[in-house]
Amino acid sequence: MYINKHISTDEIPKIETIEFQPISKNYLKLLIFNILLSYSIAILLLISSSFIAKFKFESKYLWFIFILISLFFVLFLVFTVYGFAKRKYALRTHDILYTQGLLINKLTTIAYVRIQHIEVSSGLVERKLKLATLSIYTAGDSGSDLVIKGLNVNDANKINALLSAKINGEV
């Protein structure tokens, strides 16, 4: 094997064997809510622009745009629902992993020793649904940060406490 002659490759922990945890189901509600909200705004804009600007739309064009927008949002919705199951995270002894994405699946991992600081935040709707966002920052540029959205508040706080302890070398 190319890697290392002194360490047997079996000793290296493998990603494939990790059991990932799903995020809170409530987050799907939030995602769907957001999509429906943007959809209604888009439709409202379409209707109001055709009235206010006095665009003499021929009705078939208006229908065409309406169908296009609706199709886009339906697709978006389908991808969101199917992609939701892909949003998973895992904590190991030395690192934290997060994976997401249906069309492009990504898996990011940060070793605890490289964490600079951690942030737990939750917005208005997130609080209603008992959700929180966990952001983990490294010293690298923005692309290297790990953001887990839609965690249960309790889980987020637990992970935060655990990671803080790990960083300070208490565990």
Added chain:
Amino acid sequence: MEKFDFSYPTRQSAKGIIIIFGIDAFNFFKKTIALLFLFVFKYVKNGDFFGLGGYSIMLMFLLLILALLSIAYLKYQNFLFHVNKDGFHLNKGIFKKETINIPKSKIQNVYIKQNILQQLINVVSLTIETAGDDTSEVEINALDKTDALMLKNELLSVETTAKVETVNTTSNVYYKVSIRKLILEGVSQNHIKNLIVLIVFLAGLYSQFNDIINKMEWDDVFGNWFQMDYESFFAFMIFNGFILFVLIVLAFLISLGKSILVNYNLKVVEEGNTIEISKGLLNKISLNLIPIRIQSLKITNNRLKRHFGLNTLLVNQAMVDKKQRQNLSIIGLSEPQVNYLTAKIYPTYVNLSEKLKPENYYKRVNAIRGILIALTINLIAIPFFGTGFFLINLFIVPFIYLHTKQTYLKSYYKIDESFLTTGNGFIESNTNILELHKIQSVEWSQSIFQKRKKIASLKVFTASSRLSIPYINEDMAKAVMDFIIFRVTSSQKNWM
């Protein structure tokens, strides 16, 4: 001359007043240049300015200079710094008092610079850079060179023993750029980038002065020139072509001049296990590369540059902002010199002979991307410019072919116990080297198309750069990721 003792609060050299005044005045005039232009124009046209005659204006100007000078003096008076075993301490501010403490361990780098004004009155400025954002940076405007060097040594020595070591080591000039290489490097630069910058700059200047130009009623003078009819249209096109030609020549001269100004008298000095780089004509800069703070190395050349021995070694240190990143490059190195410096920075680095290549999928992705872009260009342009525009495909198609072929050829990666090396580039060849334990995070990604072909890409992030290993076998990508995480977590070394 009396030596500085940095252990109790000290002011900078009294010449600092001039430097602070110079910087303030420059900034003041830069911000108000459009206003001043209007002012002068109005004065010349009317003979007075809102009823103010020549003497009153002169008086106002003198008052302004006096105000700037007294501000400079107060800034100088209120700028006190000292160094003790905890770190660097600074008190500054006339009205808003600021106290800045920088622990020695957080000091990233200490730069010594000299702009034209500083060269004239023979002082240097010293910048202390920390790993935080820009605001945590400290600049001392005027110090005598010997004092600045002493302060630099003091700041960069973490323990007292290390300090003695730094003072005692003999320094040895390893490399000095020759005039020939300086000019060759300037000529073989990417001039297109400068052309774009120039055009954007002129456009910005035009929009800033647009109002003023309109007020000048130049239309009466030049208006007739721009009466467009069929005869003068041809002349107009020639005029445009001429302007483009002038811009291209200008861009070439600017990039040549800039390269010479920035890299003039480039020197690489070895001091113990650190490397010091100094360079610049108008803005002299000198900085230390400390191996432990280096995040990654990048070696750039192309076929032409290889022939002339013009390798560029770019050193990425943690949190160095874009402006200073340029200063961390060493140009015009021959291959043995590159190898020597690499070995100096990474003593344990071994250049493996076995290159691991991306999958053929990489070629396909590039080809498809190129064809899509070409199709878009054709679809948009042909209705506008007519079918004659189709001829552009004579350039586009070979370009896509070459791009696909070259990027694949130049793409590779190597990994061993402690280093990751990757190669990439299209016209240029880049070699990136980083130590595995400096990696901050790893990202593995795979699209649904790649999933069927069992292909994935990796991205690794350090504190100041990112490297990608594109389109390799899925299992290989996972193994590399596992290995990197293993090395990061099992290594006792910190990233900085």
